[in-house]
Amino acid sequence: MASYYKRLKRDLAAAAASGTITPQQADALYENIYAQRLFASFKAAHWISIIAGIFIAGGLSLIIAHNWDKIGAIAKVAVFLAAYAAVAEAAIRWEDKPAVGIPAEVIWFFMPPIGIGLYAQVFQLSGDPVKPFAAWALISLPLAFFTGRRIAAALSMVLLLGVAYFGAFRPNNMFSLVEWRFTSGDFAFPWTHWLAVLLVFCALFWVYFARLKAFAWRDRVAGGTLIWLFIALVSPTFFQLHSPAFILLAAASLTVLWLGISSIGEGPGRLPMLAWFAVVYGMTFFWHYKPSYAPRGEDSPSGVVAALIIFAVAVALTVLRPVKAGGSGKTADWAAKALLLISMVSAFLMFGATEAGAKPIAVIANALIILSGLGLIVSGSMESDEKRINGGVAVIFLIIITRFMDIFGTLMKTGMAFIVSGLVLGALAYFLNKTRKSLIEAANARRQHE
Structure with missing residues (x-):
């Protein structure tokens, strides 16, 4: 983020030097944009x-502690x-x-x-270990609205999210959603606890929309909420899922949904893109999947319904809204949409999958990461975006190293094998870095020409 503001200041200075704007306007623009940072006023x-x-x-x-009894x-x-x-x-x-x-x-x-x-x-x-934190959040909530700065609002949002996580997934507190059972072993539905958690999230969204309408905080709030929802789906709650198919479907759909929310406005942020790449990267290891790895137990009907609803919403948001992840053209947009939809739909291959039946998911995931990396490189070259080029190269290099270790890892039993492997990876890194620099230089030359 710091490099963004340095580049902005440099570009504004160049615009002032060329006469497009005055130096005073350049300084005013920079100060106005920089002041939107949460901790910009912190010196x-x-x-x-x-x-x-x-x-x-x-x-x-310490003084009070020494005289506490007095x-x-x-x-x-x-x-x-x-x-x-x-x-x-x-x-x-x-x-x-x-x-x-x-x-x-x-x-x-x-x-x-x-x-x-x-x-x-x-x-x-x-008594209840979560009540003090809930009371703290309640007492500090007015501070988020009645102060001129946004520092208290940001701290309140972090505190509220902490209460939602710490309370919901710990037993025996007023927010607990786990380990509440009837004597028969079925889950009891603590609707008052769900209501309490819902109120915490309502307060969180209220603070965000009233005080922190920033793209960076939108991604954090959306991500924190969706990650909480995924934990609720895999924890012993009323919505618990056990089957790998529904767990994978929920994980892929939630990351795509996060990307869809992040795409509203300036385009997808770094956090949701990293989350999506992490899920797809994890899917590449399904090549080693065995049915014995699957957790035991039946899926909760409410959890299945929730996973399917999340999938439907993610599909609708992906199809109906521009993704803005791979360039500005319609072809790039639909290519990005196709990759996102495939990452979700491939989870259905896990239903009844055997050891051999899970391997197509790994193949698809490897292809998705390679195509995504190439898409970032191509769009970054066309739009003179160094960060996108670097991201594409890093993604491809990661998948190459992972597959190299998968294929040749068992053969590295001698010192010479390690040396040869190191030389191969070093040569690969050299050529990839050389390609990356060439693409960045071409992008910079195109930018200067424009």
């Missing part, structure tokens, strides 16, 4: 101020509330002075768990 002095605040708080904590319970709580009010007042009063306002706002956000822990310790309370 070295602000980080030092935060660290100084932590040291002061740590020193006070301080009454009411005094302990009262002192904390006074400190909490002082930090909040500082964050509000000096909001226009970042050197004081930013550290105070960050400390303000992290003070509720200290107060909750203090209250529990003073009055000897114990």
Whole structure:
């Protein structure tokens, strides 16, 4: 991301030098775009101020700890509330002075768990391990909306997502979705717990749409939600899946759905593309699949329905919206759509698959990765995009190394075999890097010519 802003500043300076825009306009554009970064207002002095605040708080904590038994319970709580009010007042009063306002706002956000822990310790309370975090999220939620900066909003979203993960997949808490059973062994449906988790996600989306309408955060929120959904499908919840076919279908469909959501606007982000490549790369190892690897148990009917709905939504979003992943032309767009659809549909080959029947999935996955890498290289060359060229070369090189180790790994039993393998891979790396540099130089020359 830092290289993007350096390149932007360089391009704006070049535009100002050519007379397209004035230097003042170039500076104003850069400042306006750079200010949209979440931590753009964080300078070295602000980080030092935060660290100084932590040291002061740590020193006070040590002093209080040495005199803990001498301080009454009411005094302990009262002192904390006074400190909490002082930090909040500082964050509000000096909001226009970042050197004081930013550290105070960050400390303000992290003070509720200290107060909750203090209250529990003073009055000897114990119980649900997730409730303190939920209370922290609830107490800090107004801070996300009523401060001028977006720092508290981003921290609130991370906290809410943590509550959704930590609470839902741990037993014996108010959000738990696992290990709730009747005496007969069937899953009980804790609808109040699902409602609590749903409210957490509603709060998460509310903070995002109200305060953080940024493409980078859209990918993170969508990815965190879809990964949570996949964990819910493979964990002992009401929607648990056991069969490899439905698990693979859900994984592939969720990554394609993530890509589809990310494509709305500027085009797919790096995180969903990496997730899709990771799933397809994992599918290449189905060459070694054996039915004995499959988990035991029957799929939950609700989980099967959920997986099919996710698949249908991912297909619809892929077909109806442009992918914007392989160039700007219609041919490139439909080629990208075809690769995404094949990655999902190939999961149906796992139904009733034997050891030999799973091998076509591996072949298809290898072909998908190679074609995707070539597509990135070609589109990057045509559009003068170095990052896309580098990504395509890296993907192809990864699959070549993996298949090389698959085929010749068992033969490397002597020192000479290792040396020969190293020389072959080194030569391959040399030629691939040479090709990559040639493509980048051609792309740069085309950009300068334009």
